[in-house]
Each structure stands twice: as C-alpha cells, then as structure tokens.
Amino acid sequence: NAGVTQTPKFRVLKTGQSMTLLCAQDMNHEYMYWYRQDPGMGLRLIHYSVGEGTTAKGEVPDGYNVSRLKKQNFLLGLESAAPSQTSVYFCASSYPTSGSYEQYFGPGTRLTVT
Amino acid sequence: AQSVTQLGSHVSVSEGALVLLRCNYSSSVPPYLFWYVQYPNKGLQLLLKYTSAATLVKGINGFEAEFKKSETSFHLTKPSAHMSDAAEYFCAVRTSYDMRFGAGTRLTVKP
Numbered sequence: 454n455a456g457v458t459q460t461p462k463f464r465v466l467k468t469g470q471s472m473t474l475l476c477a478q479d480m481n482h483e484y485m486y487w488y489r490q491d492p493g494m495g496l497r498l499i500h501y502s503v504g505e506g507t508t509a510k511g512e513v514p515d516g517y518n519v520s521r522l523k524k525q526n527f528l529l530g531l532e533s534a535a536p537s538q539t540s541v542y543f544c545a546s547s548y549p550t551s552g553s554y555e556q557y558f559g560p561g562t563r564l565t566v567t
Numbered sequence: 568a569q570s571v572t573q574l575g576s577h578v579s580v581s582e583g584a585l586v587l588l589r590c591n592y593s594s595s596v597p598p599y600l601f602w603y604v605q606y607p608n609k610g611l612q613l614l615l616k617y618t619s620a621a622t623l624v625k626g627i628n629g630f631e632a633e634f635k636k637s638e639t640s641f642h643l644t645k646p647s648a649h650m651s652d653a654a655e656y657f658c659a660v661r662t663s664y665d666m667r668f669g670a671g672t673r674l675t676v677k678p
Contacts, residue, residue: 457610486665493576495657495668496611503664511665543610554599554661558610 455479457559459544465565466534474529474562476544484547485527486511486556487519489540496543502527534566569594569660571641573669581677586630586645588672590658593639599661600641602632605671606654614656617641628652648676 460475476485483504488496498511502521516538518530527546531538541563545556574589592598599618603611615626622634628651632643641658653676659666 484664493670495670497668498665501665509664545611554666555601555613555616556611556666558603558612560610561608 457544457546457557459542459559459562461562462560463563465567466531467567468535470534471530471532472534472564473531474542474544474564476527476529476546476559478525478527478544478546478557480546480548480557481524482546482548482557483524484549485521486545486547487517487527487529488543488545489513489538490543490561491540499529499542534564536566538564539566540564568667569596569598569662570667571600571658571660571669573656573658573672575672576670577673577675579675579677580648582650583647586643586648586652586674588643588656588658588674590632590641590643590669591639592641592658592660594660600632600634601659601661601666602626602630602641602643603657603659603668604628604654605657611657614643648674650676650678652676 457478486501487499500519502508505524508519520528544559547556570593601616602614615624617634625631658669
C-alpha cells in the first residue's frame with residue numbers, strides 16, 4: 454500500500470496563476486481532507502469530503518476549490534494564486550469506523566507564490 | 568466547539584531526560600484525542616489516540632499520554648528522550664467530521 458500520496462511535492466507559482474494539487478489514497482477511505490500548515494498555526498482545514506461526489510468547506514476555504522470525482526482521489530485547485538497561499542499543503546484520509554477516526558497524512562506539497 | 572491548546576511552542580530537553588508536552592482540550596462531548604508527530608519535511612504520523620477506553624494510552628516510540636477529565640488535559644510523556652525524538656508534535660481533537668489541531672510544540676533534544 455502506498456497510503457496517501459500527493460503530487461507535486463514542490464511548486465512555485467506567480468501571482469494569478471492557477472494549479473491543481475492531486476491527492477490519492479489506496480486504503481478505500483471514505484473521508485478525505487485538505488489542510489494547510491503555516492508556522493505557529495498548526496494545521497487548518499481547507500475543504501473536506503465525506504464521500505465520492507461530495508465536498509464541503511472547512512475553516513479556511515477562500516481562494517480554493519476541490520473535487521472528489523473518484524473515491525480514491527481528492528483534488529485541490531487554486532484558480533488565481535496569491536502570496537498568502539504560500540504554505541505547505543497536506544492531504545489526509547480516514548475511515549470513520551466506530552472508535553477509530555485517526556487521519557492518515559500524505560507527505561505534503563510545498564507551494565510558494567511569488 | 569472542540570479545540571485543543573498546546574502549552575509551549577518550543578521545548579528543549581537533554582538526551583535521557585523526561586519529555587513532557589502539554590495539551591489541554593475543550594469539548595462539550597466526550598472527546599477523541601490524538602497526538603501526531605511531524606519529522607522535518609515529512610507528513611504527520613499518529614503517535615497515539617484516546618477513544619474513551621483506558622485513560623493511560625501507550626503509543627509508538629515509547630510515548631504515552633494520560634487523559635485527565637478533571638484537568639481537561641492530555642499531556643504527552645516519554646521517560647527518556649532520544650535524539651531521534653526531535654520533531655514537532657501536534658495534539659488534536661476529533662470534531663464531527665474532522666480534527667482540530669493545536670499550534671504544535673517543537674521538541675529539541677540536546678546531546
């Protein structure tokens with residue numbers, strides 16, 4: 454099992470450019486998440502999905518869009534990148550069985566917007 | 568709403584010394600609590616979790632945490648620090664659909 458993988462690992466964008474981050478999981482998990490990590494702020498939830506074809510906003514959704522067309526994939530899009538979106542982005546997945554809600558994380562994507 | 572607060576953004580210990588990382592939670596329902604570790608340039612890895620079974624939870628790499636309802640705490644401890652424990656540690660609480668993370672505590676281990 455590869456677990457949770459993220460593509461790409463690094464990216465530099467200019468202000469106004471767009472890009473899509475891809476997250477894939479091979480654990481048949483129902484729930485998937487996108488977080489951003491900034492120094493001193495922990496992880497903040499951007500968007501999440503509780504199943505194929507469903508998405509919802511998290512704590513900091515502005516400037517991002519997501520899609521979950523297949524159960525194993527969760528895409529995060531930036532339509533018009535801004536310097537404030539410079540961050541490390543983590544994808545996670547979980548299977549909401551009773552008593553076990555831990556999330557499994559990908560290795561992260563480091564994005565710099567200049 | 569559920570939340571966690573980690574006390575101390577940086578903790579420094581000597582190799583072989585006790586490690587104590589503090590986490591307090593706020594929750595209107597019995598909480599599910601987690602500790603994750605992040606090594607440099609890596610994703611988060613689960614250390615241990617509390618799911619209302621035993622109050623003393625043992626995790627990987629010799630870490631353990633004790634759930635204390637009266638103190639609303641879930642502090643992480645390890646009796647003897649190792650150089651390889653140097654990392655950032657996050658406490659988290661489960662909400663209805665995701666987790667809320669603390670700001671993190673960076674642990675430094677001095678030789």
